[in-house]
Amino acid sequence: MSYWWIRAFYGTVGAVLFSFLLVFLLRAAFGFEPLWDGAVYGAVAGLLGGIGFLWGIGCFDFWLGWAKGADISHEDHSFHGVSNWKQYFRLNTDHKVIGIQYLAMTFFFMLWGGLMALLIRTELAAPGQQIADGETYNGFLSMHATLMIFVFAVPVFGGIANYVLPIMLGAKDMAFPRLNALSFWFLPVAGFMFLASMFTGMFSSAWTAYPPLASQGTMGQTLFELGVQFAGASSIATAINFLATIITMRAPGMTIWRMPILGWATGVTSVLVVFATPFIAGSQFLTMFDRIMGTNFFVPDQGGDVIMYQHIFWFYSHPAVYIMLLPGFGIISEVIATFARKPLFGYRAMAFSMVAIAVLGFGVWAHHMFVSGMASWLRVPMMITTIIIAVPTGVKMWSWLATLWQGKIHIKTPMLWALGFLFTFLMGGLSGVFLGVVPVDIQVSDTYFVTAHLHYVLYGGSVYTVFAGIYYWFPKMTGKMLSERLGHWHFWLTFVGTQLTFLPMHWQGLQGMPRRVSDYDPRFETVNSIETVGSYMLGVATIIFFYNIVVSWKSGAKAPWNPWRGKTLEWMVSSPPPLFNFDAVPQVVGGPYQYGIPDARHAVVFAPEEFGGELKEDTRFPVLVVANETLTSQALIDEVRSRNADGLWSFELVAPVGDDDREVVQRRLATTLAILAGHGVAATGRVAEGDVVDVATEAARESDPNEIVVATLPLSQSRWMQRDVVDRIRKAATAPIAHVVVPADDARAIGGASALPMVMVVATEAIGAEGLATVVRTRADAQPARFTVVAPLDLPEPRWGADANERRRAAGEAMTATVNALVSTGVAVEGQVMDDAPSVALPLAIGAYAPSRIIIAGINGEARALAEAAEAAAGDTPVETVNLGQIAGA
Amino acid sequence: MATTAPHVGGATGQPEQKKHMNPALISMLLFIGSELMLFASLFTAYFFIRYGVANETWPPLKADGQPFQLPVLMTLVNTIFLVTSSFTLWWGEKRLAAGDNKGLIRGLWVTIILGGAFLLIQLNEYAHLGFTPQDRAFSGAFYTLTGFHGAHVLVGLIVLGLCLRRAYMRDFSPSYHTPLTAGSYYWHFVDIVWVLLFILVYLV
Incomplete structure (x- = not known):
């Protein structure tokens, strides 16, 4: 029991006893019969007991001090604010x-x-x-x-x-x-x-x-x-x-x-x-x-x-x-x-x-x-x-x-x-x-x-x-x-x-x-x-x-200072607010409900460093997204898009790189950013060297995000989860954390890729060639896109013959190897082997994929033939020819 | 309300806080409004009881068959005491405004003596009225109204007593006298309520 509650107890009991005495003496003095009347005693005791309690808990101390002529200070804030939960149980001003x-x-x-x-x-x-x-x-x-x-x-x-x-x-x-x-x-x-x-x-x-x-x-x-x-x-x-x-x-x-x-x-x-x-x-x-x-x-x-x-x-x-x-x-x-x-x-x-x-x-x-x-x-x-x-x-x-x-x-x-x-x-x-x-x-x-x-x-x-x-x-x-x-x-x-x-x-x-x-x-x-x-x-x-x-x-998750994007003044101070609410008196400059009005402000609070600068209606608050292998996954992109529907956030993607290939991560990031941009999401991204927890904490300190989204593979497959990264970020950073778990299949795929431009790569002889992957990768780095590699095979008759089958199999294997090599380096790519000569197959493929660009990857003379077939079918679509023979030769 | 273009500038610092009314005096006025309503509720009770016996003679009869008799003349003198005390308090405040703390102390003393005299005369009246609160509904209403008012006079006297003490400590000056002003508002209110009460209960 604290001092105040002991005092309140004595105050209450004392006042009740005093009231009994008072009523008794008054009744005796004025000759009331009978001397004991429970209702009267009870009423006076209830009234004075309540006041005694209030005195004991300290409600009247300041005023009584004033009345006694004591030297009291109006600036005495010793009863102001709490530092632990127990202080909620005593007088506070x-x-x-x-x-x-x-x-x-x-x-x-x-x-x-x-x-x-x-x-x-x-x-x-x-x-x-x-x-x-x-x-x-x-x-x-x-x-x-x-x-x-x-x-x-x-x-x-x-x-x-x-x-x-x-x-x-x-x-x-x-x-x-x-x-x-x-x-x-x-x-x-x-x-x-x-x-x-x-x-x-x-x-x-x-x-x-x-x-x-x-x-x-x-x-x-x-x-x-x-x-x-x-x-x-x-x-x-x-x-x-x-x-x-x-x-x-x-x-x-x-x-x-x-x-x-x-x-x-x-x-x-x-x-x-x-x-x-x-x-x-x-x-x-x-x-x-x-x-x-x-x-x-x-x-x-x-x-x-x-x-x-x-x-x-x-x-x-x-x-x-x-x-x-x-x-x-x-x-x-x-x-x-x-x-x-x-x-x-x-x-x-x-x-x-x-x-x-x-x-x-x-x-x-x-x-x-x-x-x-x-x-x-x-x-x-x-x-x-x-x-x-x-x-x-x-x-x-x-x-x-x-x-x-x-x-x-x-x-x-x-x-x-x-x-x-x-x-x-x-x-x-x-x-x-x-x-x-x-x-x-x-x-x-x-x-x-x-x-x-x-x-x-x-x-x-x-x-x-x-x-x-x-x-x-x-x-x-x-x-x-x-x-x-x-x-x-x-x-x-x-x-x-x-x-x-x-x-x-x-x-x-x-x-x-x-x-x-x-x-x-x-x-x-x-x-x-x-x-x-x-x-x-x-x-x-x-x-x-x-x-x-x-x-x-x-x-619960830590609350940002303005979770609902309110405009009134209480949302311009931290959560919970500081002891005296404002470090400086705010200046009100407009109405409190000017939602959706560009440049409208309710108030200017003169403590910018305390809450991250001046707020406007179209200001978007940062959400930090931390991911590496799962950057391009459908699950993460969906997560970001659903938040984006609020219209309140801008997204900052951070891809921490440890011992993995920096270029690959860069490419994944670029792809994701392009996909998000295609969906109208305002996002920026960067690759950061260092341990994921350090990177995330540092980024959170810099941008003071409303929320941190961490995407990982499932527990058993994730290198991050094995090091308990999500919980360690939660402890180190101050913002609430959302953990997105991405299935392994999804992590390899490119989620929401329909937002990216489609580029068709035509190659036959070149499928297995060293240079093809490089060509695609360079194009992907220049501008994020999704690629479809098409291999029209001019198969010998009969097409069910052993020769034809052999060529089909070889082309398929080469295609799988190329696509896998590209995917593992973060390129969104699919491949298809087609059974017809280019002059027949390409119009079909162009019709089906509707590419925005066509790249012909051939070797010397073959390249020219493919380009002619493609140009014939392409219509307005730009066609670019790359001679892999020359690249190899050079 | 002024809607002039606000002065906004981080570097130039604090905006000017507009001068507002004194919150303590506003609160006292609101509190007085609240007290007025308390008396209004008691007056309501009084008038319902009075209306209930409208067909009988007024003043109504006591339980023993005699009519209630209120000492109007004595109470008139008492009323004059209380009204005068309001003016003496006002005089004291005026002296303070002129920088005369001694004058304030004198004014407060006279006010407190007049108020105390009122209270004692009122208690003496209770002792000689010849009926108790238990008599009939009218006597209950009479004692409740005058009793509540008496309690307010007592509170007012305590407040003025505290002001007197502070005046001896030279706490008040022509520029700072908020507690005194608040106390005087209260005292005038107590006074006005008594005038109403005297007219509505004793005279009419």
Whole structure:
């Protein structure tokens, strides 16, 4: 246990004991009877205990020092940044650390909330009682909703925005780093109060905690009320911090219209938080006072009013829905623009529609109360405002679709989540319009139709967007890439699971199955068991997600600083970013989404050596390809071409030469480069002397590649693999490595050779001659091409005779020897022996091969005869004659 | 927002950071906005309860059948104390702006004494009201509103006390007085809420 946790322990226990003493003395002094009232002691102990914990962990030290008049330094950064993972478990003022603390904490609570959901679904798998009686079931569902809303969906966006927003704005940190730390530490206090209520009698009034039910609860209800206060304080403190950051900390040149949409989303959400959250604080104070102080706010015969609670509660809790959605909208806007490689459609409309949603969001709260017995004249105005909210939301939906329209869409995992969001959230939005209409709402109030609606909205709007954000920024946060394969599994299982779990609930609700009840009519059995299966799929998907996070963080591929080619500022710093994000204040010079616009820039960061110079949209990042024997193979060329389809990379081929023939390697390289050029791949290449590991490491140091591709023969045949080259490069170089294994047959062949010009070599007498291979090799070195050696044999009649057969065999052998000799020196060549005289055979061969050039290799007079035959058939194709006799003679 | 051509030049070094508003004061204003909403939620509760007894006589009857009686005159005097304290604080800040630290200290002392007097008078009022929070819904709302406000006065007094201590340490100058300004914003807010509360609960 570290010093801070010991202090936190003593702080908590001390504060609890102090609160007991305080309440005892006050009750004794004012003559309250009885002296012991568990509810009162519990409430005060919970409140002061939470504050004692916060003091112990160190949240107030700086301010208390200021208050004491101690000599404190504002430039004291001793709580800033981490050097090992253990420091994540103590107070930290670095927004990047706090962001990760937020995410880890909220996902911890999300696991508990998810577990509750699985328990609920298990109970509902069949009619009758399975695992829990009604009271326990109510506890499960209350705990599920409370954890998911107050300590997952609301604060999780605080985590993502905490990490990326200051960097996006070009700031070194949030406006108030110490307040930021306090906001985070409120969160475990709130969450563990909710969890602790499992041991004190679970609260069972759901997350809405309507009185009179909430007025009757046990200690668990008190813990719920206190937990909401702490969670609310956390939200408000963060929101104020975000607003101050957005207003005052933007980099020079970042006007509000150059701010990434996530900045808008966080700002608008923060305004909602600041002005709406106090209402839930108020409502929970009132219920608590009724329960432990004996006031009569919600006791009708004492002049109290139960409907009043619902008004106050929903005045927060409807805007809270947008608090849980708007940051997600921001994330989705970032992801869709980046992966569609297009400027975000309707940037200003996107921003204004969020403002409109926030403003309208304050005027719709009573649509949750159509059947509550509230003033009936309020129904129609609330219905109208509710339906109007669909307009700005529709603006956003269409803008996302228009961004996708004709974009160059890259289906990476974050984009999958974004697309999944579009569908899922649209479903929730549509059923929301249904529910906004008074008669429909009266019909389906408190049925599974509402459950279906809210889960589509929150799954789509919060869960999918959070996952999109995590898959998008995980490389930035950790410097490691997440596994795409596991990411796809996670997405598809979640997507199918979501639809399976929640789609049938629409029908169930219309058929009249009430929500929040642990038992149901047997006719709903089939549908319920399908939903239970769907929820288990969601559970499995979540396990895959956590496995992916843990394994990738520990041993994933190293992330480059801009894996998705984003344009916003966080991609212009390393992954993970340095302690204070920027060495120098960046200058913003343009909008954040100018994808595909030549020479458009978002910002200039004044530390060029840190990240490899200034970036432009058409800049391609290097990928290093290391290969020797396998250079020309189909497998390697396919690998390069598939990467090239991203349009993001330039390729640098390096062929290390040890004791092998340098010329041969050079020739292979030239061939490969020509093939790649023929396929429109931008590639350069060089041959480098030395050991492969040294060469690769050196090349990686020079060009700082995004990725290194190493191609080898299979393990048993590869000289490199026998020396464990791939792993040694992985350890020596800093970039992620892809290993391409090339079958031996493939290594000899010339992959993708159709991209090369075809040169036909005609030779008969010369097939076996020494000079032929030299001629072809010289031509290949001059210009990479693929060669076909054709040998038209003027065979004696009869062609099935022994003479003819002998000549055919000899020519075939000579041809095989020549072709093999050429192939082993890296020339792309095939050979064919033909059975006809040149005048007959050559027109056929030229027609079949359509060569771009013809070379006649003959010996003295024979050469002339062949050339005449070829020229007659060649048409426009240039014919070159080489007299091997002269070469030999010379 | 200005969209002038940016000055871009690696060799010439750092771009100029634009002068922004003071983040601490923005935050205090936002926090006050949040506090205002907290009081708004309590006022909402108060008005629902008041609306619920609209058909009875106002003020409503206690559990023992007597009407709730609030000491309006005493509270008016108390209100004057609190409003005056806002002006004395303003005067202290003006003295600081003129470079007179002693004047600031005097202003703060008077403000704190007036605020403390308000709090004590309010507590004395509680002791002699003749009804408890448990009486009927109205009394709950009354105690909750005035109690929350009293707690805010206490916080305001603590903040001003800290400022006073810092003023003795000569921490504030005409050019740097952010904590003091933030504290005074808060104090004025507490003051304004009381005026609202006095009008809406005691007078109307």
